[in-house]
Amino acid sequence: VSDSLVNTDQFKLTSRDHVETDDGEEVTLPCHLSPATSAVATTISWFKETECIYLYKNGQVTERSGYEDRVSLITQELETGNVSLRLRDFRESDRGYYICQVIHGEQKEEAAVGLWVRGGKCSITPVMFLNT
Incomplete structure (x- = not known):
């Protein structure tokens, strides 16, 4: 009988395991x-580990110090559910895990994505096989 209380606007967040980029590049x-x-x-909140680096609420945007003018949403695609974060001028310190959090009413969903340097230490190419 509790069916009438179920929110019909339920959503999930989808992401990728990780993305790779190079120094100075823009990455999504x-x-x-x-x-x-x-x-x-x-x-919409984006966290670098535990620090909130980007917040979109009621059309207002707050960016963390050090990320000003480097992070943005693709605002024209919010209508279609795209809450991806664009990060400009990638630097070594940007490596790590990012968490996207979306809150709508009572519902809160999160998804994590790793950001690695292309061909860097986190490369998935096993080094021991390079010389065989």
Whole structure:
């Protein structure tokens, strides 16, 4: 009988395990609402580990010191549920795990994505096989 209380606007977040980039490049950390529903009325937070580096709430944007003018959402794609974060001018200190958090009403969903240097220490090429 509690069916009437179930929120019909339930969504999940989809992302990728990790993305790779090079110094100075622009990279997109993928995150999408599934099913594809508008994220305009949601609160979108992006964390680098535990620090909130980007907050979108009620159309207002807050960026953490050190990330100003380097991080942004693709605002024209919020309508289709794209809450991916663009990061410009990648630097070594940007490596690590990022968490996308979307809050709508009572629902809070999170997805994590790793950001690695292309061909760097986290490369998936096993070094021991390079010389065989």
